[in-house]
Amino acid sequence: MTDKKIIAVVGATGAQGGGLVRAIQSDPEGPFRARAITRDAHSEKAQALARLGAEIVAADVDDPHSLERAFAGAYGAYCVTFYWAHFSPEKETAEAGAMAQAAKHAGLRHVIWSTLEDTRRWVPLSDNRMPTLMGKYKVPHFDGKGQSDHLFGGLGVPTTILLTSFYWDNFIYFGMGPRKGPDGKLAITFPMGDKKLPGIAAEDIGRCAYGIFRKDGDLIGKTVGIAGEHPTGVQMAAAFSRALGREVRYNDVPPEVYRGFGFPGADDLGNMFQFKRDFEAVFCGARSLEFSRAMNPALQTFDAWLDANKASIPVE
Numbered sequence: 158m159t160d161k162k163i164i165a166v167v168g169a170t171g172a173q174g175g176g177l178v179r180a181i182q183s184d185p186e187g188p189f190r191a192r193a194i195t196r197d198a199h200s201e202k203a204q205a206l207a208r209l210g211a212e213i214v215a216a217d218v219d220d221p222h223s224l225e226r227a228f229a230g231a232y233g234a235y236c237v238t239f240y241w242a243h244f245s246p247e248k249e250t251a252e253a254g255a256m257a258q259a260a261k262h263a264g265l266r267h268v269i270w271s272t273l274e275d276t277r278r279w280v281p282l283s284d285n286r287m288p289t290l291m292g293k294y295k296v297p298h299f300d301g302k303g304q305s306d307h308l309f310g311g312l313g314v315p316t317t318i319l320l321t322s323f324y325w326d327n328f329i330y331f332g333m334g335p336r337k338g339p340d341g342k343l344a345i346t347f348p349m350g351d352k353k354l355p356g357i358a359a360e361d362i363g364r365c366a367y368g369i370f371r372k373d374g375d376l377i378g379k380t381v382g383i384a385g386e387h388p389t390g391v392q393m394a395a396a397f398s399r400a401l402g403r404e405v406r407y408n409d410v411p412p413e414v415y416r417g418f419g420f421p422g423a424d425d426l427g428n429m430f431q432f433k434r435d436f437e438a439v440f441c442g443a444r445s446l447e448f449s450r451a452m453n454p455a456l457q458t459f460d461a462w463l464d465a466n467k468a469s470i471p472v473e
């Protein structure tokens with residue numbers, strides 16, 4: 158155990174980090190051991206990771222000294238921020254900066270920074286196709302991450318920039334599952350027109366990250382993107398119909414209608430889907446299925462994910 162290289166995993170009790178801890182610990186012959194970073198080492202989720210053999214270390218991304226302690230002695234780190242915990246792109250950037258500083262301080266040899274596009278590269282604030290939000294963002298939960306990409310390389314931290322995709326788990330946990338419309342028919346609703354929506358099983362993000370760490374630094378200095386599949390709304394609805402044995406339709410709404418749905422972050426997500434729709438080639442092109450499968454041979458398709466998870470999907 159002692160000769161293993163340590164990967165410090167931020168968000169280890171969550172979706173992305175949890176997948177990585179489980180991927181590392183399920184490969185006992187592999188070169189790594191996971192150090193699970195959590196704010197509460199005694200939580201049931203943290204203890205479940207300890208039972209897999211992960212080291213548990215308490216730290217908070219908002220406490221730079223705790224991060225330095227958590228990264229000390231490690232070979233690498235998986236760095237992720239938690240937009241939906243605070244809805245602040247500025248805070249995400251401060252957290253990314255603190256993680257980059259801690260990585261430099263610890264002399265880490267490989268960091269994976271989990272990020273998304275700064276959409277303002279394609280949709281400047283002057284572009285009125287979608288509203289500017291919070292005064293200076295188009296898609297706040299994307300832009301805050303993308304504007305932080307340079308912080309790692311800027312400090313000379315050996316980094317792979319990882320573009321993630323829409324979690325299919327949102328159909329379970331984010332209220333995006335099939336709902337009955339006024340006509341009584343089930344539908345999934347996205348403002349994507351006939352364009353493709355790259356998606357992934359959240360667990361596969363960590364497994365892909367494990368594959369990236371296993372490439373011995375070959376992907377340092379690179380930006381890579383991952384997805385399990387690039388289905389359209391119609392294709393996802395057809396997959397739901399097959400999996401649930403009930404007709405599920407695709408309800409294509411205009412982005413402005415989606416932005417007006419009223420739940421927290423609806424405007425942000427409306428802009429996000431519009432960005433993915435209007436820049437389909439850019440967005441899909443940055444998320445190669447071939448690369449994702451090469452990093453993670455167990456990568457799930459949407460059908461496979463649905464079959465494994467359909468019992469957990471709330472259908473209203």
Ligand SMILES: NC(=O)c1ccc[n+]([C@@H]2O[C@H](COP(=O)([O-])OP(=O)(O)OC[C@H]3O[C@@H](n4cnc5c(N)ncnc54)[C@H](OP(=O)(O)O)[C@@H]3O)[C@@H](O)[C@H]2O)c1
Binds near residue numbers: 239
């Ligand atoms: N939903 C999607 O489709 C999607 C797609 C791509 C990217 N993303 C991005 O993914 C990010 C979230 O990652 P995730 O889904 O893996 O998170 P998650 O499942 O919500 O888990 C977050 C974990 O991080 C820990 N955490 C929260 N605040 C922390 C803090 N201040 N310091 C240290 N740890 C903290 C919590 O663990 P403890 O309570 O144990 O500390 C929690 O278990 C978001 O920024 C989101 O924008 C989401």
